[in-house]
Amino acid sequence: MTIAVLIVAAGKGTRAGGGMAKQWRPLAGQRVIDWTIAAFKRAGCDTIMVVRDPENEHAAEALAGYDNLLYADGGADRSTSVRNGLIALKDRGITRVLIHDAARPCVCTQVIHETLAALDHAPAAAPGLAVTDALWTGAEGHVTGTQDRNALFAAQTPQAFHFDAILAAHLALDEVAADDVEVARKAGLTVRITQGDVNNIKITRPEDFARAEHILRSSMDGIPDIRLGNGYDVHRFGPGDHVILCGIEVPHDRGLQGHSDADVGMHAVTDALYGAMAEGDIGRHFPPSDPQWKGAASEIFLRHAVELARSKGFVISNVDCTLVCEFPKIGPHAETMRTQMAEIMGLDRDRVSVKATTSERLGFTGRGEGIAALATATLVRA
Numbered sequence: 500m501t502i503a504v505l506i507v508a509a510g511k512g513t514r515a516g517g518g519m520a521k522q523w524r525p526l527a528g529q530r531v532i533d534w535t536i537a538a539f540k541r542a543g544c545d546t547i548m549v550v551r552d553p554e555n556e557h558a559a560e561a562l563a564g565y566d567n568l569l570y571a572d573g574g575a576d577r578s579t580s581v582r583n584g585l586i587a588l589k590d591r592g593i594t595r596v597l598i599h600d601a602a603r604p605c606v607c608t609q610v611i612h613e614t615l616a617a618l619d620h621a622p623a624a625a626p627g628l629a630v631t632d633a634l635w636t637g638a639e640g641h642v643t644g645t646q647d648r649n650a651l652f653a654a655q656t657p658q659a660f661h662f663d664a665i666l667a668a669h670l671a672l673d674e675v676a677a678d679d680v681e682v683a684r685k686a687g688l689t690v691r692i693t694q695g696d697v698n699n700i701k702i703t704r705p706e707d708f709a710r711a712e713h714i715l716r717s718s719m720d721g722i723p724d725i726r727l728g729n730g731y732d733v734h735r736f737g738p739g740d741h742v743i744l745c746g747i748e749v750p751h752d753r754g755l756q757g758h759s760d761a762d763v764g765m766h767a768v769t770d771a772l773y774g775a776m777a778e779g780d781i782g783r784h785f786p787p788s789d790p791q792w793k794g795a796a797s798e799i800f801l802r803h804a805v806e807l808a809r810s811k812g813f814v815i816s817n818v819d820c821t822l823v824c825e826f827p828k829i830g831p832h833a834e835t836m837r838t839q840m841a842e843i844m845g846l847d848r849d850r851v852s853v854k855a856t857t858s859e860r861l862g863f864t865g866r867g868e869g870i871a872a873l874a875t876a877t878l879v880r881a
Contacts, residue, residue: 578676733871785799801840
């Protein structure tokens with residue numbers, strides 16, 4: 500049995516506001532799509548395909564750091580997007596497939612596993628919640644009647660299928676369907692209902708982001724895996740007319756020496772992230788003996804650490820960097836440094852701290868021989 504996950508992420512998502520499709524928007528320190536992908540990785544699903552709009556710049560940016568995903572191009576509607584994804588999976592030996600909306604980032608492992616397990620007894624299965632509220636019909640802002648709620652369920656995803664059966668059903672479809680359960684039923688497939696989860700919400704309206712963030716921060720599977728990492732770096736002064744600190748060029752009568760651009764602050768933060776993951780330090784991933792990294796922008800190293808964290812299912816909760824030097828003065832540039840670091844890491848600015856201190860003219864920093872930096876990073880496994 501080979502299982503694949505097909506995440507539908509090609510929609511416009513305009514009702515949720517924010518100036519971009521909801522699946523690419525920030526949510527609790529990551530993007531919506533990052534949480535969704537992490538949920539399936541946590542459930543043990545290794546083959547994940549994302550159906551996205553290849554022309555969407557936000558999609559390209561959000562998915563750039565993943566090196567173990569499959570991709571398919573979306574279509575004009577959801578049914579076409581799913582069909583494109585299924586066709587792209589056709590020759591990979593897939594026997595069962597989970598089809599999930601990218602905008603449901605709060606799906607839990609239990610829902611995923613129970614839906615998959617139902618395929619042992621049926622060609623299709625999907626989670627649902629029995630409707631418990633009274634249902635009305637209405638027009639022009641007035642109640643016009645009531646609707647019997649017996650035998651009604653609110654549909655959720657992931658919806659699970661025997662692969663060949665759902666592929667054949669989509670290929671035979673000649674109209675737009677609301678979801679893949681409708682496609683399956685039109686093809687005569689029996690669909691088993693599994694237990695849904697009230698927290699498995701679909702982000703649709705602007706207020707759903709706050710609810711999703713609360714769910715993700717307060718009801719992760721089991722006890723959160725929280726990691727702390729520390730970083731420390733030093734670079735000596737040498738010839739030059741500026742230093743680069745936390746991605747910002749600061750005028751100075753000397754520069755910092757190093758194999759790369761000698762950004763001591765960014766190096767410390769990068770090592771803190773690697774440390775939290777027990778992934779060594781910058782030298783392990785970017786050896787100074789390799790000439791391709793000579794003079795390299797330290798942003799390359801930091802982005803690698805950030806994407807490695809995301810690929811492992813971690814959310815960066817916060818980072819704190821302290822620069823230790825007598826000169827140049829950091830205060831006038833600290834806020835710009837925070838903004839730059841937050842942008843590189845894809846974090847809200849209030850999760851990034853950059854500050855400075857002196858060593859009271861003691862030691863090599865006090866003598867003006869160089870700059871040191873200390874950093875701490877907190878990671879939480881999604």
